[in-house]
Amino acid sequence: MKSTMYFFCGKALHATLLSTIMLAGTGSAAMAESTHFDYAHQAEWNQVHGDRQSPIALDVNKATPDLDDDADDSIRISGRTSDAVVVDNTNTIQVNVLPGNFATIRGRRFQLQQFHFHTPSEHVVNGKRYPLELHLVYKAKNGRLAVIGVLFQEGAVNPAFDAIMRRVIRAGRAEPMREFDISQLLPANLSYFHYLGSLTTPPLSQNVEWHVLPQPITLSSAQLDDFHRYYTANSRALQPRNDREVLYHQETKP
Template identity: 50%
Template sequence: MIRFHRACMPACLALLALALPSGAPAAPVAPHFDYRHQDQWQEIHGDMQSPIAIDSSLAQADRDDDDDDRIVLHHVGGDATAVDTGHAVQVNMAPGDSANIRGRRFGLQQFHFHAPSEHSIDGRSYPLEGHFVYKARNGRLAVIAVLFEEGAPNAAAALVLLHFQPGRSDVALRLDPAALLPSTADYYHYLGSLTTPPLSQNVEWYVLTSKGSMSAAQIAGFKARYDGNNRARQALNGRPLLHFADN
């Protein structure tokens, strides 16, 4: 299961966000790619691409008692930067937040959002998907994907929406990313790729089965910034799809 380091979780949710002065420099121009013409994207390598349509009937139960299959998050929150990448709402995190994923340590680099969801589960898509990108010391990437549905408002989402400014990559805020992650960690796992160019492979994907919650207004707020920034689902091509359930 997902376990949080809760040293400051209540306080982190109450931290006030700090915006930089309005005269701060604009964001650098991001490489351009068009979601309406994904067939023209370059540097597609191999047959292990993401996202995928998850079919639970094809998933193999991951029940090797000799392995540590848990995701244990150590999120204490802190300094972050709201970034307009030109393709998504993104938050870059200062060093400090990390996760033990299947027994290995990864540091949280950033998280960002796609609307509608890039992954689906048993044919169901969701209005929003968050990608929490972690990196190990050896450079290996692991992405925890959270599918969001309409429900209770989310305090961290409110901070992101408040401080995201189109064309800016330098708006400072403080938040606890744990508030955006479900408290349980059943997940689907497969090896895939980045979902934006250069579409690099050998990325570990962990799609949580528990859903995140945002209010209708918050979901609409993310869609107002970027909508339709979801890559088409890719063929599984015989890759193993594992399902870990902590019960």
């Protein structure tokens, strides 16, 4: 793993804290210490064999309604995190976090590992591909990964996105964020599509639980241009659904 330097207001940060944050990242984008891979030559990626790959096209008219009234299948996310690190890992802009931020997803507890962005969106939702997609990568105590996908459309400025992009320096360097409110990157309605898929970058491992929120949030065209200064196309191509069941959970609670 290459050595990495970290700076905050011109002062070196505690190495142990930062190493822990950097090693926490895992999931559908590569970790900060991963090697670069080429999105223009995805056919050459070393794929783990399997027919449950991600991303896929999602359509509410082709999904199975989640009608289990006896279970609480809502998503609940603890929004505020501290001591995060923003890094350009040569594949995406990624925010690695220390343990302590959790989500309850379909009745189970997961801990946030990292979150990152893809442009354009990897999932196509109801026939539409969006300019940006956020992946919040969570891990259960038994090692199971769950990813929450959030879609962005052009519109009003998103201050939380600005807070991240201000800390991007260049590949191989990172900038800490003392505090961040993840809820500012989430839509008001947490309805979701749910299916079993894979990581969307090598090694493309399967058995990842996907929860893609169809209600988009906004960022401005200038913010999208800012991201495109680093990455203009870091999305995996759509994969076959292959008869997988896709559930659609309609959230009706306030």
